[in-house]
Amino acid sequence: MSTITVGPLTRVEGHLDIEAEVTNRSVVAAKSSGTMFRGFEVILQGRDPLDAPHYTQRICGVCPISHGMAASMGLESAFGVAPADNGRIMRNLVLGSNFIASHVLHFYHLAALDYIDTTGLLNRAPWTPSWISPDMVRGATASKLVGHYVEALAIRRKAHQMAAIFGGKLPCSPAFVPGGFSSTVTAAKVKQFRSLLAEIRQFVADKFVPDVKLLGSAFPDYWHLGKGCGNLLAYGVFDLDSSGTNKLLARGRYTNKTSGTVAPGEITEYLKYSYYAAAGENRNPASGVTQPQYAKSGAYSWIKAPRYTREVHEVGPLARMWVNRDYQHGISVLDRLTARALEALKIATAMSGWLDQLRPGVRAQTAFKVPAAATGRGMTEAPRGALGHWIEIRSSRIYRYQIVTPTGWNASPRDGLGQPGPIEQALLGTPVANESRPIELLRVVHSFDPCLACSVHTVRPRGR
Numbered sequence: 477m478s479t480i481t482v483g484p485l486t487r488v489e490g491h492l493d494i495e496a497e498v499t500n501r502s503v504v505a506a507k508s509s510g511t512m513f514r515g516f517e518v519i520l521q522g523r524d525p526l527d528a529p530h531y532t533q534r535i536c537g538v539c540p541i542s543h544g545m546a547a548s549m550g551l552e553s554a555f556g557v558a559p560a561d562n563g564r565i566m567r568n569l570v571l572g573s574n575f576i577a578s579h580v581l582h583f584y585h586l587a588a589l590d591y592i593d594t595t596g597l598l599n600r601a602p603w604t605p606s607w608i609s610p611d612m613v614r615g616a617t618a619s620k621l622v623g624h625y626v627e628a629l630a631i632r633r634k635a636h637q638m639a640a641i642f643g644g645k646l647p648c649s650p651a652f653v654p655g656g657f658s659s660t661v662t663a664a665k666v667k668q669f670r671s672l673l674a675e676i677r678q679f680v681a682d683k684f685v686p687d688v689k690l691l692g693s694a695f696p697d698y699w700h701l702g703k704g705c706g707n708l709l710a711y712g713v714f715d716l717d718s719s720g721t722n723k724l725l726a727r728g729r730y731t732n733k734t735s736g737t738v739a740p741g742e743i744t745e746y747l748k749y750s751y752y753a754a755a756g757e758n759r760n761p762a763s764g765v766t767q768p769q770y771a772k773s774g775a776y777s778w779i780k781a782p783r784y785t786r787e788v789h790e791v792g793p794l795a796r797m798w799v800n801r802d803y804q805h806g807i808s809v810l811d812r813l814t815a816r817a818l819e820a821l822k823i824a825t826a827m828s829g830w831l832d833q834l835r836p837g838v839r840a841q842t843a844f845k846v847p848a849a850a851t852g853r854g855m856t857e858a859p860r861g862a863l864g865h866w867i868e869i870r871s872s873r874i875y876r877y878q879i880v881t882p883t884g885w886n887a888s889p890r891d892g893l894g895q896p897g898p899i900e901q902a903l904l905g906t907p908v909a910n911e912s913r914p915i916e917l918l919r920v921v922h923s924f925d926p927c928l929a930c931s932v933h934t935v936r937p938r939g940r
């Protein structure tokens with residue numbers, strides 16, 4: 477038996493270590509560890525509730541819009557208001573732009589280089605040195621994919637420009653407010669948005685989706701690798717009206733091979749293997765506690781372990797597309813990549829219809845009053861999966877703020893029952909041909925598109 481540690485594992489957002497025990501060239505146990513403590517839940521305590529959409533967007537430059545959305549929804553639920561239609565639609569359009577930017581970023585700039593022999597194509601830092609393996613695509617196919625890799629950089633820029641038309645700027649849009657959106661709808665903005673969207677959608681349809689298919693044919697084994705826990709969970713996203721229940725991607729769950737609904741009270745977070753004081757063990761985030769404790773005996777991660785009915789669940793594009801019956805081919809490395817690309821196309825297509833629903837000149841925000849005391853919950857989706865913010869207001873200030881992110885679910889450590897997290901489970905059985913270059917582990921981990929900045933939501937210099 478040997479132990480392989482990939483730390484830090486690169487081409488993810490944030491700082492992740494993966495430790496895998498390998499026997500007979502196959503993984504028999506794995507640990508996923510978030511190696512940094514950030515402190516957003518603590519930083520928010522005592523602040524003005526209206527700060528939440530702005531502070532929480534700083535959790536991550538890749539998925540800020542989702543945090544703006546979850547925080548605004550949490551405040552709306554605490555204040556008892558619903559967003560104005562123009563505001564709801566602009567938020568969806570900005571979030572949709574951010575989903576597409578993130579999915580394109582993930583496939584081309586984070587995952588694809590696990591599959592392409594870039595020798596002679598990307599011959600300088602930061603692309604070299606890199607792990608090249610004999611099964612990688614090369615020649616004309618590799619050149620074509622690297623060409624799309626470069627094009628994808630411009631597409632990401634354009635997706636940010638598109639989001640900024642209504643969002644004001646990217647990353648971190650200042651327009652997120654409870655009751656809707658603080659910007660205005662004009663015919664000129666709609667036109668500009670439509671033109672960028674057409675170009676981006678075309679890239680997704682003509683390059684992104686076919687490129688993922690191409691990898692699907694070139695790496696058949698990966699339709700069977702990285703299966704993981706098999707349970708999928710989605711909170712749903714992109715409200716299509718003010719009801720809060722009618723969404724482009726509906727809420728749902730697939731647990732032990734059975735479809736189910738999602739009851740927010742069933743979500744709890746375990747802390748046994750995380751660097752937090754035991755006081756908050758297995759609590760629903762509405763009463764959750766974030767009290768860092770480092771070092772702590774047995775703990776190995778700064779990520780908590782969220783579970784639904786105490787069971788391990790994977791979240792992300794595959795979970796969303798699965799519970800919506802858009803894609804139910806299987807659960808594996810390639811199914812995650814495929815579902816992500818197809819979801820980008822579905823969202824881009826829907827966005828063009830949303831543009832038609834905007835009403836120039838009509839107010840985009842409902843009036844609200846900040847109550848002295850209230851609780852609220854905002855459950856939505858980030859590109860990487862289900863995202864929830866829980867807020868408790870006392871004396872008109874934030875008393876408690878709890879955030880459970882998608883990578884919190886996917887990269888979670890073992891829970892109080894000893895069950896490994898989704899990535900830890902997905903690594904089991906992964907073959908490792910060369911222990912000094914375990915590219916197979918990267919392929920499995922990258923399929924989840926982990927973001928550690930989000931999941932551990934101030935770095936302490938030199939051990940202090």
Ligand code: NFE
Binds near residue numbers: 536538543861882883
């Ligand atoms: Ni930093 Fe994020 C997304 C959120 S992942 S990227 O998507 O929330 O935990």
Ligand code: MG
Binds near residue numbers: 517780879881933
């Ligand atoms: Mg949290």
